[in-house]
Amino acid sequence: MDRIDPKRRSENMRQIRARDTGxxxxVRRALHARGLRFRLxxxxxxxxxxxxxxxxRLIVFVHGCFWHRHAGCRGCTTPSTRREFWQNKFDANVARDVRAAESLTATGWRVxxxxxxEARDPNSLSRRLDAIIVDP
Structure with missing residues (x-):
């Protein structure tokens, strides 16, 4: 049983953004500090x-661990209510991510x-950016 009434749950879910997330x-600030310019x-x-x-020719997706199912991460939990609904939603998200990455790679982009x-840990983010940002 959900502890929050449906109206409040709907309001909570409406607040989750797809763009300009924390x-x-x-990541954008870190890239900009390295002197890199980009499009959004x-x-x-x-x-x-x-x-x-x-x-x-680089694409960077910034994925939430919960929504995009970061394997092995403690942020990758599954709600205990309506498990089938959530599993279907997560499976669709992951499948969409794979399709997008394959399409981009096929057209010459590095994804x-x-x-x-990773983004929330400054050391991890710095190492990750060092690994993916190579001079053209």
């Missing part, structure tokens, strides 16, 4: 990538994913 803003949410590309670095938990 982890996305952290290009709708003409599959999956509407969070961050696009056109000169490097990287930075997870919410």
């Amino acid at each position: 982890p996305e803003l952290i 949410h290009r709708r003409d590309l599959p999956g509407t990538p969070d961050i696009v670095l056109p000169g490097r 990287e994913t930075i997870w919410e938990c």
Whole structure:
């Protein structure tokens, strides 16, 4: 049984954004501090990538651990109510992510994913950015 009434749950879920999330803003600030310039949410590309670095042919998705199922992460929990609904939703999210990444790779883009938990740890984020940002 959900502890929150349906109206309040709906309001809570409505507050979850797809753009300009906390982890996305952290990654954007880190990229900008490195002197990199980028485009945001290009709708003409599959999956509407969070961050696009056109000169490097690099796409960066910033995924939430809960919504996109970061395997092995403590943020990747499954609600105890309506498990079938949630599992279907998570499976659809992951399948959509895979399709977008495959489409982008097929058109010559390099696709990287930075997870919410990586973005929130400055050392982890710095190491991750060092690994994916290579000079063209």
